[in-house]
Amino acid sequence: MTAFDLMRFEDWTDPVRSAEREVASLLPDADEGRPPVLFVPGLGHGAWAFAEHWLPHAAGRGFPAHVLGPRPGGDLRALVHDVVQTAAALPRQAVLVGHGVGALVVARALGRYPARAAVLVAPVLDGWSALGSALRANPGGTLPALVGGRLKLSARQLFGAGLPAEQAGEYLARMDPRPRRELLGRAVPPRPVGTPPVLVAGSPDDRVVSRKALDRAAAAYGGDPLLFPGMAHDLMLESSWAEPIDAILDWLGKQGGR
């Protein structure tokens, strides 16, 4: 991991332009002083992917919950900028929870914002490995994208058998993945500022992020992944969505305040 990041010529000479951000929030009825949680969806997923289950569930358990939709056409730098902007606008130090490519965005944002804690769910930190998995699980939808066509995600890639096909189809219809070349690569994530606890969570049966990639991601943060066997890549949309978010919130509860 890269260490201190003092020289920021890119931001000093060519700052990211502001754009309107789509943020959906659900606040618990009573403020019990819990840290706000900011969900960051991944490739092709909008704010809706978290608004579906995890956002209301986190709010129900007393966490002010927010989700940030990715800016249309935004490159990785702009997405990171938006996460840091959104987090800094919250009244208290936030917990960042990213899924898939959203976890890559969070990993980058951790170098720029001292999060209270962070959770990387099925993180796509290694673009090549994710591409390999995608080609295996969904060659028909992935290959065209390699030659400039459109990427089409498939139910088999993202969801387990437990999710009714009709529901899966509905989710897929909302997805509009526009992968950028910069996602390919194995970027070294920056060292998180403020040394927050970082949890990597995922499933050994994920068809996008391999078990190996999960282990590598967790090792980079000095831990082991928290595993939910049997689940597919979109943990927050699966029919057993409650199990991982409960485990994540339990873990959060155990990270004592300073």
Add this chain to the structure above:
Amino acid sequence: MHDSPDLGDRRDAVCVVGAGASGLTAVKNLLELGFQVDCYERETAVGGAWNWRHDRSPVYAGAHLISSRQHTEFPDFPMPDTWPDYPHHSQVLTYLERYAKHFGLGEHVWFGMEVVSAVPTADGGWEVTTQSTGGGSSRTQRYAALIVANGHNWDPRKPDIPGEFRGRVMHANAYKDPAVLRGRKVLVVGGGNTGCDIAVEAAQQATRVWHSTRRGYWYAPKYVLGRPADQVNDALLKWRLPLRLRQWLYRRTVRLTTGDLTRFGLPAPDHQPYESHPVVNSQLPYYLGHGKITPVPDVTAFDGAAVELAGGERIEPDLVITATGYRPRFEFLAPELLDVNEHGRPDLHLHTFARKNPTLAVIGLVQPDAGVFPLAHWQSVAVAQWLRLRRTDPARAAVVQQKESVRPLASWSRRQVVPSERHWFEVDHIDYLRSLESLLNQMEPSK
């Protein structure tokens, strides 16, 4: 001395003096490394200079940043990107208040408490005496380290002008509201950012404005090529262009943007660009060109209703505002602790670390050619890491100290500046950050 002796021992805790931008970032970065922190602030709220409700605040109603937002924000807590390039001072205060709230800093700050004395103890710690403002009781506590973040823009440096003046004389520190300028004949003394800002405000309010400077300056515009000037400047620094070449480019740029100001009667600069603290003001040339501001030389004397200028000319203003800057002050510390010389200037490693006392540091005592907050942030990170290293690995700490003691001064402090009492702590933000970066890397745990 103490009316209620109460020698509390805060053991490993660190004491921070001041809750302005520098003190707040010190508190945050110390907490982040697990230190216990007590911060004392003599005012009743955070924000320091930017809290213009504070009597000593140097900020006036119309003040906007001169460093652009991206150069001013803390590196790990950006200002909202919907804010303008140059936010108003009230936004800067809002920002600092949010920073304090976001990181829960308030509960570590004792407001209305002035540090009146800090004395090193035999075991390497500090005995800090605080007194509640308004003359309440005082108490003394022990700390492991002392971080001074008391600011250097609150004690007016007032010029010694011989003679008596019948009109009103005020230092810029007391100037808040342009209403005092309305319908007056105003003389503004001083060519720093404050003097230029006030001259411009006076040009819009007063019936007559003279602006006295004792030398010529490089007045930089706020925008170059449609971008904030400091952002364009950094593009040059990024490529590590040699100083000479940057000076040449600067002169060209000023010529093409601001133009030649000597034709309005301003003296030509007596120094090269980058050799004095940047003055950033796009409106000064505008009002000079509209005849709203008359540039005049140095003031030599007061004489009843008149002010005498170098060269013998006499003018008759009814209000004189001296925008002649501020002096650093460290009354609660014995001067030798900061190696303060006869001019009142501390001599600190990287303008931060006391040379003889390893548990004493000062945050924010720099005049950069960019925003202060990022430098104060990284200074605090370095100080926190240093204090931790001393505790966890004294042998390594000794090695780092040894290495740092031979770091050449010219690598982090401005090499050449115009001779003037205010430029001794002028730094080039890039050189300075690079030095801090190398210090931070030295303190990394060895793998």
